[in-house]
Amino acid sequence: MSVLVTGGAGYIGSHMVLALTDAAEDVVVLDNLSTGHWWAISPKARLVEGDIGNEELLDRLMAEHRFDAVVHFAGSIVVPDSVSDPLGYYLNNTVKSRMLMACAVKAGIPRFIFSSTAAVYGNPLTMPVFEDEVPAPISPYGRSKLMTEWMLQDVHAAQGLQYVALRYFNVAGADPQGRSGQSTPRATHLIKVACQTALGQRSHMDVFGTDYDTPDGTCLRDYIHVTDLIAAHMDALAHLRRGGESGIFNCGYGKGYSVLEVIAAVERAHGAGFKVNRAGRRAGDPAGIVAGADRVRQVLGWQPRHADLDEIVRSALDWERKLAARNAA
Numbered sequence: 568m569s570v571l572v573t574g575g576a577g578y579i580g581s582h583m584v585l586a587l588t589d590a591a592e593d594v595v596v597l598d599n600l601s602t603g604h605w606w607a608i609s610p611k612a613r614l615v616e617g618d619i620g621n622e623e624l625l626d627r628l629m630a631e632h633r634f635d636a637v638v639h640f641a642g643s644i645v646v647p648d649s650v651s652d653p654l655g656y657y658l659n660n661t662v663k664s665r666m667l668m669a670c671a672v673k674a675g676i677p678r679f680i681f682s683s684t685a686a687v688y689g690n691p692l693t694m695p696v697f698e699d700e701v702p703a704p705i706s707p708y709g710r711s712k713l714m715t716e717w718m719l720q721d722v723h724a725a726q727g728l729q730y731v732a733l734r735y736f737n738v739a740g741a742d743p744q745g746r747s748g749q750s751t752p753r754a755t756h757l758i759k760v761a762c763q764t765a766l767g768q769r770s771h772m773d774v775f776g777t778d779y780d781t782p783d784g785t786c787l788r789d790y791i792h793v794t795d796l797i798a799a800h801m802d803a804l805a806h807l808r809r810g811g812e813s814g815i816f817n818c819g820y821g822k823g824y825s826v827l828e829v830i831a832a833v834e835r836a837h838g839a840g841f842k843v844n845r846a847g848r849r850a851g852d853p854a855g856i857v858a859g860a861d862r863v864r865q866v867l868g869w870q871p872r873h874a875d876l877d878e879i880v881r882s883a884l885d886w887e888r889k890l891a892a893r894n895a896a
Contacts, residue, residue: 569593569632570804571676573619573667574641575612576603578754579682579738581747582797583638584609590801595632597624598641607747620663622670629674636678636804637671639664642712645755646686646851649708660711665718672726678807679719680800681732685789685817687713688734690853694823695789697859698734698815706851716815729813731803731867736789736819736858738796740879741886748793748886758790758880761830762887765837772841774826776848779855785826787855789819792873792882802867816867819858820874832880 570587574580575596580603587594588611596608599618608614617624619641642660643649649656664681671679686709687702704710719730739758741748749759764772777784799818807813824832834840863869873879 568635569595571595571597571628571632571634571637572612573597573637573639574603574682576600576605576608576614577640578747578749578751579793579796580640581607581609582742582793583640583800584612585742585746586797586801588612595628595634597628602751604750607750618663619667622666625667625670626673629670629676634674634676636680636807637667637676638680638800638804639667640682642682644708646706646708647755647849649706649711650850653707656707656711657714660708661714664715668718668722668728672722672728677729678804679728679730680803680807681715681719681730683716683732683734683815684709684712685734685736685819685856685858687716688853688856691856694855695821695857695859696817698817698862705853708851723813729807731807731813732815733796733799733803734815734817735796736791736817736856738793739790740792740794740873740882743794743882745885745889748883748890750890757788757826757829758833758883759887761833762880762884764841764843765833765839765884766887766891768887768891770842771844773844773846774830775846775852777845778848781825781855783825783827786852787823787825787857789821789823789857790829790876790879791819792871792879795871795873798871799863799867799869802869806867811866814862814866816863817858817860818863819860820871821858821860823855823857824876829876829880832876833884835877836880836884
């Protein structure tokens, strides 16, 4: 059997492909390479360049391979961009996900793992936030992902498609073996931006909002190492393959760090400070969000192994150095 990974040339998707091929799985990657990189894909996987909204391509791929699961990462992820271009986000994240789902059902693929987000919670009233909290997204990005979760629930009820939706908190870090990391040039992830600034690739970085109702006035986030996040995906796949029930799971550690605490961690790892400017709040950013992550441990058996901010930051900084050397070659 084979696994279809959409968006497998991107940051998180490429780590999933590495984990699958490390486990001797047969993997096909579908990616349009708009933000991903062909070189980030495990050489043991097959890359098909194309779009998840292309029904003819999906039908052909699914007919050629006996996929027993789709792992769906492809999508747009920048919250402020979703505020300025909501229709683009609903097209890429929701409409095209509907096409992928429809083709999977048509082809008889029994399992679907979806890359969702903590942005579905919006500004939660309590922290940590658990999966039974009523979703209240405050950005088109969060709404586009929530709509796909709803589609999965409905298709599961009507056609029996087994699924796991994983709600990511803030993903950071890089493969411990240095094979992949966050490589998007214009990425907005805080830890990547801070590492780039520390290495002199940016003149400065901005802290968006210093007047939130948090201990130091900056946003609080739950940062999860990408390797631990991918372990949750592998656990989800194993869970579905052994007949486990469909469901939604938070992926985080249950501890929040502020923007200023993250910057301090990057300074510790780098051994020097860098220029940080204070700016106004960004549209669509909640003040704080921390995962209630009991369910993923109890149901999927997930055991995180990299739950340390300094380790996450060191791996991200190491990757930025490696990426800079690659780009300079």
